[in-house]
Amino acid sequence: MKQLYYTHHFALQNLLILFLLISWLASCSQPTLVTPKRVVSLVPSITEIIFALGCEANLVGNTVYCDYPPEAQKIYKVGDFSNPSLEKILALKPDIVFATMPEQKIIIERLKELKIRVFISQPITIDSMFQEIRTIGKILGRPERGESLATTLAKACPAGLGDIPVYLEIAQTPLMTVGGSSFINDVISRAGGKNIFADVSQEYPIIDQEEVIKRNPAVIFILHPQAKKEEVKKRLGWQEIAAIKNNKVYDDVNPDLIFRPGPRIVQGISALAMRIKNN
């Protein structure tokens, strides 16, 4: 009886080992992801990251908005940011396509249906952007490069202390700003400001001028070419705003440095921080 018990126990142990062995084998038999040789980027910030990682030789296609670094302009264009051509992408036979949500939702779904590997870039904070750089480094076979780039950028990035009310305008007709769910909201915090529209849930809400006046920002950034700061200062009813009274309206920050969650974001944050701290 005892003997039988032991045999039984032994069989259980064997079974366990067998199970572990099989599961290990199963994980091995899954296709290991090879380092992609042909890369297409549909996002200007990812194009910048690919260049910063030194993987530009593998970049076979990007969009007309991918204009930095200048060499990125010479790469084959598959369309623009909001409307890339599926056909042009397929013709490039990419091993991986970098895209973003929600703007490119439709094309991402089509690519997935066609069994093409897609990486969806959707950083909502600066930290998640650094994490994304590491992931992209790993995907493209440059994990050390990704790690060092992310670490260097994180070190250079201001910590973001302060809560100076900031209004950041991205279009004049209609008046548009950035809401709390936007990546740029975090950019403003890092620069030592507090987005006056952080409580609005939309990414890029259309707003009423009255709200801007009521929320009384101490600093105004104009990130579009429709108005210069002199014109903003002359807007009817805006004279009561602290930023206008104290001459804290800025139209000289390169929008690409703020809008693109890529390596240049640190320059963008520093540019904002410098102007916010001048208070």
Added chain:
Amino acid sequence: MSWFWLFLLLALAMTISFLLGPTGFSLASLQIPIMIRLPRVLAGVFAGGILSSVGATLQGLLQNPLVDPYTLGIASGAAFGTSLALLFGTKTNILVFLFSFASALITIIFVYGIARIKGRITKTGLVLAGVIVSFFFSSLVMLTMVFSRKPLTQTLYLLLGHLGIVFTAQNFVLFIIALLLAMGGFCYLFSYWRTLDILSTNEEAAASLGIDTKKVTQEIFIVTSLLVGLVVSFTGAISFIGLIIPHIVRLIFGPTHRRLLPYSFLLGSSGLLIADILARTLAPIELPLSIVTALLGVPFFIYLLKTKL
């Protein structure tokens, strides 16, 4: 008496529009209502009044119940001029207006030319030509906006209109000048009321009464393009208001242009202000005006199509 009621309605719409806003209203702080909402109210009065009286004029001149600045494509034409000026980076309102005016004038001539088949213009032909040209210019607006890398929302607000204009002191002065110019243009159109009465009933009689139809048509085309150009360069293209209002006025007050033109102006102003109040309150964000005017206007347009044509 009708004057009284129309003015009362306008005063009411203006007051509500003046009192309504995200920051509320209190007599203690009149800064925001006066500096932000008053210009908006004026823009509404200006755009609604001009588009409706232009609609009334064109309906009489072309003896066609379905025409207005939007269905004839003039508004889209003007919007194309505006987007072109923006593409070239112009921020001066005068230049934007000149582009908008020129483009509106070219559009109306274009539409008239297309609709004229073997020397005759049919009612449906004119509207079809207008719709085609309107599509054409809307596409061109999209194209210029894509080239200038403008966000699509901006294109949307230009093609569908809005009153949330950000005025600087300088372009507010220009706006007041535009307003006065528009009043002048309206008076000019009004001076044609007798001619329009005759033309809208019987074109042959017009010729025997010594009216030079061709000359009148040309002059009215130029003035209406000017007016639509002025409006669109400030507010973008707003649909249906110029179509429906004259019909309502005609139904209530009869067809003579002596009453039709000024009444359309008053009712159009009130109508657009009401549409704007809805556009501001219906959704969490401010809607483009044509969304509201079209929702109200399309059923009316169908009614016209079934009964008047």
